[in-house]
Amino acid sequence: QEVTLRLSHWVPATIAPAAAGIEPWARSVEEASDGRIEIQIFPAQQIGAAPDHYDMARDGIADITWVNPGYTAGRFPIFSLVEVPFHVTDSVQGAKAIHEWYAQYVEDEMSEVKFCVMHPHAPGALHSKEPMRVPSDIEGKNIRPAHATMARFVSQLGGAPVQVPAPEVREAISRGTADAVTFPWGAMYDFNLTNETDHHLDMPFYLSMQVMVLNPDSYAGLSDENKAVLDEHCSPEWSAEIAKGWAEDDMSARERLMEDDSQTFYQPTEEEVALWQDSAQGVLDAWKEEVADRGHDADAIYDSYIEHLERYGIRY
Amino acid sequence: MSNEVVAFAGFAALFALMILRVPIGIAMGLVGIGGFGAIVGMKPALNLLAQSPIRTVTDFNLTLIPFFILMGVLATNSGMSRELFRTGRAWLGSFKGGLGLASVGACAGFAAICGSSVATAATMTKIAYPEMKRAGYPDDAATGIVAAGGTLGILIPPSVVLAVYGFITEQDVGVLFVAGVVPGLLAVLMYMATVRIAYGATLPAGEPFTLREALASLRGVWAVILLFAAVVLSIYLGIVTATEAAAAGAFLTAVIGFLRGRLTLSTLMSSLVEALRTSVAIYTILIGAILFGYFLAITRVPQELTTFLTELGLGRYGTLLLILLVFMILGMFLDAMAMIILMVPIVFPVILELGFDPIWFGVIIVMTVELGLITPPVGMNVYVINSIASRVSLPTIFKGVLPFVLADVLRLILLIAFPALVLFLPGSME
Amino acid sequence: MQSHSLADRVIRWVERIAGATLGLVTVLIVISSLGRYGFAKPVPDAFDLSRLILGVAIMWGFASLGYRGSHIKVDILAQAVPRGVLRVMNSIAWSVLLIFTALLVWKIFGRVVNAQAGGDATMDLRLPHWPFFAAIWAGLVAALFTTAWRLWLIAVRGRDLDDFESIDDLIREGEARE
Ligand code: NA
Numbered sequence A: 001q002e003v004t005l006r007l008s009h010w011v012p013a014t015i016a017p018a019a020a021g022i023e024p025w026a027r028s029v030e031e032a033s034d035g036r037i038e039i040q041i042f043p044a045q046q047i048g049a050a051p052d053h054y055d056m057a058r059d060g061i062a063d064i065t066w067v068n069p070g071y072t073a074g075r076f077p078i079f080s081l082v083e084v085p086f087h088v089t090d091s092v093q094g095a096k097a098i099h100e101w102y103a104q105y106v107e108d109e110m111s112e113v114k115f116c117v118m119h120p121h122a123p124g125a126l127h128s129k130e131p132m133r134v135p136s137d138i139e140g141k142n143i144r145p146a147h148a149t150m151a152r153f154v155s156q157l158g159g160a161p162v163q164v165p166a167p168e169v170r171e172a173i174s175r176g177t178a179d180a181v182t183f184p185w186g187a188m189y190d191f192n193l194t195n196e197t198d199h200h201l202d203m204p205f206y207l208s209m210q211v212m213v214l215n216p217d218s219y220a221g222l223s224d225e226n227k228a229v230l231d232e233h234c235s236p237e238w239s240a241e242i243a244k245g246w247a248e249d250d251m252s253a254r255e256r257l258m259e260d261d262s263q264t265f266y267q268p269t270e271e272e273v274a275l276w277q278d279s280a281q282g283v284l285d286a287w288k289e290e291v292a293d294r295g296h297d298a299d300a301i302y303d304s305y306i307e308h309l310e311r312y313g314i315r316y
Numbered sequence B: 001m002s003n004e005v006v007a008f009a010g011f012a013a014l015f016a017l018m019i020l021r022v023p024i025g026i027a028m029g030l031v032g033i034g035g036f037g038a039i040v041g042m043k044p045a046l047n048l049l050a051q052s053p054i055r056t057v058t059d060f061n062l063t064l065i066p067f068f069i070l071m072g073v074l075a076t077n078s079g080m081s082r083e084l085f086r087t088g089r090a091w092l093g094s095f096k097g098g099l100g101l102a103s104v105g106a107c108a109g110f111a112a113i114c115g116s117s118v119a120t121a122a123t124m125t126k127i128a129y130p131e132m133k134r135a136g137y138p139d140d141a142a143t144g145i146v147a148a149g150g151t152l153g154i155l156i157p158p159s160v161v162l163a164v165y166g167f168i169t170e171q172d173v174g175v176l177f178v179a180g181v182v183p184g185l186l187a188v189l190m191y192m193a194t195v196r197i198a199y200g201a202t203l204p205a206g207e208p209f210t211l212r213e214a215l216a217s218l219r220g221v222w223a224v225i226l227l228f229a230a231v232v233l234s235i236y237l238g239i240v241t242a243t244e245a246a247a248a249g250a251f252l253t254a255v256i257g258f259l260r261g262r263l264t265l266s267t268l269m270s271s272l273v274e275a276l277r278t279s280v281a282i283y284t285i286l287i288g289a290i291l292f293g294y295f296l297a298i299t300r301v302p303q304e305l306t307t308f309l310t311e312l313g314l315g316r317y318g319t320l321l322l323i324l325l326v327f328m329i330l331g332m333f334l335d336a337m338a339m340i341i342l343m344v345p346i347v348f349p350v351i352l353e354l355g356f357d358p359i360w361f362g363v364i365i366v367m368t369v370e371l372g373l374i375t376p377p378v379g380m381n382v383y384v385i386n387s388i389a390s391r392v393s394l395p396t397i398f399k400g401v402l403p404f405v406l407a408d409v410l411r412l413i414l415l416i417a418f419p420a421l422v423l424f425l426p427g428s429m430e
Numbered sequence C: 001m002q003s004h005s006l007a008d009r010v011i012r013w014v015e016r017i018a019g020a021t022l023g024l025v026t027v028l029i030v031i032s033s034l035g036r037y038g039f040a041k042p043v044p045d046a047f048d049l050s051r052l053i054l055g056v057a058i059m060w061g062f063a064s065l066g067y068r069g070s071h072i073k074v075d076i077l078a079q080a081v082p083r084g085v086l087r088v089m090n091s092i093a094w095s096v097l098l099i100f101t102a103l104l105v106w107k108i109f110g111r112v113v114n115a116q117a118g119g120d121a122t123m124d125l126r127l128p129h130w131p132f133f134a135a136i137w138a139g140l141v142a143a144l145f146t147t148a149w150r151l152w153l154i155a156v157r158g159r160d161l162d163d164f165e166s167i168d169d170l171i172r173e174g175e176a177r178e
């Protein structure tokens, strides 16, 4: 069976998650199918807005989409546990661990699509104009959060979350709309921020997770041998594989920033790390409440999450 | 049917619907859905309607469009546009063709507080056309001047078209606005020169200059100057974002109107309604153009065009000229906003690859689509003037505007040859 | 003529509410930026609220344009044809608009239901999206009626599109009638 699948995502084709994650995955599917499957990639919101990508796969607007569940607050409550800060130290092993953990609940939250792989960027950090070292430094400051969970975290610490799209972060910082931003390391260069936020709190602050999903009918319509190729590419191992390219890009950006004299890094002490982790308790509680409200056993889900992180030795 | 054929059929259907007076946005939206359906399937195509239009009307980055429209409407309803014309006439009216010069000047002043070309043309037609008519100006000259002057609306900041360009290419809208200032001033000078060169001989001279009237006229325009300065300087100095400047600008215009006793609750309400109507007309085009854009993307014709363009081997300027030529030709048939949404994603990667500055290209491309506003058969400024001055036929207006089209082309060449004219001001922002 | 003036009056109220909503969003953004720069205290959810409320205003405005016929369109052929042909043309054009509006009403209803079931919410306050989407949908339902009304005026009464003067005239005319 010869088949063309359309894959839609919302970042420029040249940046790391696309060029070193999605693209190699798609080419590997094509190769493994001996050319029976062709994957056409539509980057940069060409056929739909970023926050609509889950619905686009559900509705068959594209066969495969790359989704940031963090863009739609309230839609995927269990999933948003991965957005609670200070839990994960490594994104490649993290992708695998979290894939295995979330696979247990995918039917509860993403039953309308076929779940394939998921992967974060390397743990993101806090980048600011003025030094920020402890949770109380957030108070009274405007912070551009990565997603809804970080927004809640900022509010709980007495800061003000400022919502602006990623490409406008530089503008927002330079105009004083925001004092700091939570971003992956690579974004410092992708969005030209090194002149604006030159203080970096060097700790694995938070994750933002992307998920690749398939339209169920598109998958069901495949021949058995084509299905087998996709099954093989929708695995915890492939989650880690996709995470690798982005993580390398982030970590090399971090190296580059460290070597740059104009940039200031701060390594929090053990006590400060403990302060940060305690400060996130409120976000975790809010998460538990929200998940319990939807009729799930929040503690069991959380315990399973921790267990998976520990199994791969990546709990922060 | 191959994808190329579907794309071509889509354009044919679009033009057929448009000529039948189907609203442009609706024609694009329907053909977009139909075309997407022909390639992907009708069910998913219809599902685009569940997501895309709602996403467009609730997009934060587009909220500055209604604000900059509202600012212009409030300015008109509190008498500012009339004052602009009075000032222009007091200072320039004594020259031969002075009312024409005054009209261009008033258009420029109004453009500085209004984001839309069509609104600028409509407003100034109501004020300047009757005056020129009374002074014995021929219809083609009188309407041509306001049609061309109206295009300043999207070049001189604020500009909704530049904002949409920034939205699509992820460029800083504030920087784009600042980049529009010098080309805008150049346009004013060249339009005034055009009035003199093309029509000067046929136009009557105005009343004699009196210093008293000239100085008195200045008392009225402080509000416009203050508003323009507040909006553009606060963006230039990096105090606020473009969206915040837009909201604040509209708000301030209303406050000034109330303080001067020129606005009442009832005129405020009618201004809000008028701004809303104009904004909805623009949003309808945005909704349709985005849907049509999804259809084009799914045919992969744009991607192939991009590759084709880069592989032609025309060199930097050869490729640029080809792109501008395509924009000019399509601009004759398509709406300015729709062109930006449909065509910019196609050519933007090429422009970057050729090493052109994206801010500079934004200004260049806005000037190119601006041409489309005054060229037949689809020239929005000409239509709107025709709907106000309905005794002047469309061909007469198109004829009157022709010398200004030549001025536009000349200005385009100047700014391509000297990109610094566009870039030095935004370059000084940091 | 009685029913006609009733339609006018209804539309005018719809427009006033939508216009006031636009004013509200303007003030909201001004207050939010004052709060942010002046007091380091932005209005919670100003970002989501302003865009969602503006969406509601725009879609209610869509109802107004469907009635007034003031959508942006190409008039060049319309000006060249005789009155009878124009009537047919306008009828076709407004039928197409009616179809598009009907499709929107259908599909966006689904979006409202999905947003309600899916729990979509704003970033800060976690206010549900669906009431805003429902208000947007209601605007489209209104547009369905107003567009159909205009189509009837065109086809049966032989009226043109855009046969209105500026808003000032409308208000004066309205006041004179009341
Ligand atoms: Na302007």
Ligand code: NA
Residues within 6 Å of the ligand: B331, B332, B333, B334, B371, B372, B373, B374, B375, B376, B377, B378, B379, B380
């Ligand atoms: Na044109």
